[in-house]
Amino acid sequence: MNASHSSFLSRLVLALRAAWRMLVDHEFASSVARLEQGESVPTGSSGAGQPKPTLRDTLPESALQLLALLQQEGRFVDFLEENVTTYSDAEIGGAARVVHEGCRKVIRDHLQIAPVRDEAEGIRLTLPAGFDATAVRLTGNVVGQPPFTGTLMHRGWRVTEIKLPKLAEGHNVQVLAPAEVEL
Numbered sequence: 001m002n003a004s005h006s007s008f009l010s011r012l013v014l015a016l017r018a019a020w021r022m023l024v025d026h027e028f029a030s031s032v033a034r035l036e037q038g039e040s041v042p043t044g045s046s047g048a049g050q051p052k053p054t055l056r057d058t059l060p061e062s063a064l065q066l067l068a069l070l071q072q073e074g075r076f077v078d079f080l081e082e083n084v085t086t087y088s089d090a091e092i093g094g095a096a097r098v099v100h101e102g103c104r105k106v107i108r109d110h111l112q113i114a115p116v117r118d119e120a121e122g123i124r125l126t127l128p129a130g131f132d133a134t135a136v137r138l139t140g141n142v143v144g145q146p147p148f149t150g151t152l153m154h155r156g157w158r159v160t161e162i163k164l165p166k167l168a169e170g171h172n173v174q175v176l177a178p179a180e181v182e183l
Contacts, residue, residue: 013060020063023111023159027053030134037139064173065164069110071177074102078177110163116156123152 022029070076079099084092107113116135119125127136129146135156138148167173 016063016067017058017060020060020066021058024162026132026134026158030137033137037137061167061173062162062164064176065167066106066110068173068176069106069164070103073106074099074104076103110165111159112161112163113157114160116158117152119152119155121152121155124149125152 018028018032022032067077071078076099079095082095084095087095117125126147126149127138131146131148135158138150139153140150142148
């Protein structure tokens with residue numbers, strides 16, 4: 001099968017790996033955000049002498065482990081796989097509250113998250129030349145060179161610590177939740 005027609009499973013694994021990498025790699029997350037905004041992301045050496053970044057393989061185990069924890073505590077996968085079009089907004093809201101509570105517990109237990117910027121949202125600020133473009137995304141009418149002055153619309157999030165449980169030898173991380181059979 002060629003790369004343009006990859007299987008659902010390979011796309012799912014790629015999506016999980018990308019999601020995990022966005023949590024731990026600010027540059028990667030910024031590149032994805034630029035692509036989503038329709039901007040081009042440099043793929044090679046530029047005229048400014050920026051070398052092409054070295055790509056490394058990542059393992060899906062941590063992403064799958066986090067997804068399994070979200071399922072265990074918040075029934076996250078169940079919620080996403082449910083066809084919610086048949087439910088009322090009130091029923092969806094009730095379910096979302098349970099999913100939110102469980103998933104929030106997982107994030108707080110296993111990831112320490114902090115804002116990228118300490119200022120309050122809505123404040124005017126100036127970004128000097130050399131600001132970390134992987135941690136701050138410019139939106140709106142972006143022209144010229146820094147310094148840039150604008151309004152902080154979102155403080156951003158970054159992971160400062162990851163505390164995932166150790167996996168037992170032979171544990172199958174692809175099983176997010178075992179099937180249940182009541183006897």
